Amino acid sequence: MSERIPVFKPYIGVDTAKAAVDALDLGWLGMGSYVRDFEARLGSVLGVEGERVVAVNTGTSALHLAMLSLGIGPGDEVITPSFNNIGDFQAIRQAGAEPVFCDIDEETLGIDVEKAEALISPRTKALIGMDYAGIPCRLDALQEMAARHQLKVIHDAAHALGSRLHGRSMAAYGDITIFSFDPVKIITSIDGGALVVETATQVEALHRYRLLGMDQSARRMYTNERAWTYDVADRGFRYHLANLHASIGLSQLELLSAFIETRRDACRRYAALLAGVEGLRLPATDFTDVAPFIYYVRIAGGRRDDVIRSLSEAGIDTGIHWIPGHNFTLLKTCRRGDLSVTERVGREILTMPLHSFMPAST
Structure with missing residues (x-):
């Protein structure tokens, strides 16, 4: 394996x-x-x-x-x-x-x-x-x-x-x-x-x-x-x-510039591979001025758990960044006003693997 x-x-x-x-x-x-x-x-x-x-x-x-x-x-x-x-x-x-x-x-x-x-x-x-x-x-x-x-x-x-x-x-x-x-x-x-x-x-x-x-x-x-x-x-x-x-x-x-460039390359490969996939929303940037810490996608239609499961079966780990703060017991009193975008993003967001010097074959 x-x-x-x-x-x-x-x-x-x-x-x-x-x-x-x-x-x-x-x-x-x-x-x-x-x-x-x-x-x-x-x-x-x-x-x-x-x-x-x-x-x-x-x-x-x-x-x-x-x-x-x-x-x-x-x-x-x-x-x-x-x-x-x-x-x-x-x-x-x-x-x-x-x-x-x-x-x-x-x-x-x-x-x-x-x-x-x-x-x-x-x-x-x-x-x-x-x-x-x-x-x-x-x-x-x-x-x-x-x-x-x-x-x-x-x-x-x-x-x-x-x-x-x-x-x-x-x-x-x-x-x-x-x-x-x-x-x-x-x-x-x-x-x-x-x-x-x-x-x-x-x-x-x-x-x-x-x-x-x-x-x-x-x-x-x-x-x-x-x-x-x-x-x-x-x-x-x-x-x-x-x-x-x-x-x-x-x-x-001393390696920061190299780290950033290799991560940008990986993000652009993601964007090229995933462009046009129905129900998938990608970051709105070409990464020219962005030093990407994570690469995320948004999965519409309540299918995120299915995607997580399928990727895991293929040996690919994913993450969720983040659970919105107003969902935590400690912080429920901190909510004021409309959080509709936050709630939608919280349901859709998925973090894909991203590493410095990530091989193109990954």
């Missing part, structure tokens, strides 16, 4: 193993020089100063810290697509605020800006724009609308490292942009995340937040040293990225 084709298959090469060994040989396993270098290199890739990048241990941690950095807390509301990762909802709740679920638009599967505007209340503090599958949501319209209402935009680009909009990287959009480097993202640091912020004051606060509130200088730890005297004047969390993970992330960043 031939080997099954998984939905995700992270690239782990000789260079990845060498990066891990190099970090272990250094002997400084916590946050240190590799984290500094990872932030600088990520900034270069995104076209921003490395000092504006703060690396953390997960994308969900990055979302939580984004909330705190923008002053979001108890009594506040954050408008988010219901069609989003559970990490966004948990980060909002962890900050003490409440998610308010919004519908998505048919083309990008990102937040419906007009429906979001109708959900704004006196308690609204921010909106989340999430780039599903690496396809940018309507970021220009979202930012313009948020500015009119004096609201913040948290740009969740966890799927979109390497995507561009109007020639600009994803870091150019939002009051804060977050990225994820978990085991199945385009690049992985085994697990990890990052925030891109605007000011040195934000960076300094994030440095404290990610290290249990301690004020010992990140710059000292970046030289693989620690201070034995420090103050704690604010809350904090154990959210820092470790050298081992940062070293692996660095090695993967």
Whole structure:
């Protein structure tokens, strides 16, 4: 029997193993020089100063810290697509605020800006724009609308490292942009995340937040040293990225362009093979400016389970990204207004296998 084709298959090469060994040989396993270098290199890739990048241990941690950095807390509301990762909802709740679920638009599967505007209340503090599958949501319209209402935009680009909009990287959009480097993202640091912020004051606060509130200088730890005297004047969390993970992330960043191109090729092969199939809706992009994290199809007519079963019998794994948030017991009170597109997409969406360096014969 031939080997099954998984939905995700992270690239782990000789260079990845060498990066891990190099970090272990250094002997400084916590946050240190590799984290500094990872932030600088990520900034270069995104076209921003490395000092504006703060690396953390997960994308969900990055979302939580984004909330705190923008002053979001108890009594506040954050408008988010219901069609989003559970990490966004948990980060909002962890900050003490409440998610308010919004519908998505048919083309990008990102937040419906007009429906979001109708959900704004006196308690609204921010909106989340999430780039599903690496396809940018309507970021220009979202930012313009948020500015009119004096609201913040948290740009969740966890799927979109390497995507561009109007020639600009994803870091150019939002009051804060977050990225994820978990085991199945385009690049992985085994697990990890990052925030891109605007000011040195934000960076300094994030440095404290990610290290249990301690004020010992990140710059000292970046030289693989620690201070034995420090103050704690604010809350904090154990959210820092470790050298081992940062070293692996660095090695993967060097291959980012190759990862993206091979994934684009695979997505275009899917599009060519599946074009014209009755009852099947494909992503509305040619992938020229999209760094695809996943490739999805939408299956109309209630036939998704049949397709999942048939593909599984053929040795092809599939996934569902995502179950809409308003379906979860924890979040049923967060639904407001029309979610008809979300509900339809939630019934139809199916994730196909997509890997970097995916063979054409797959």
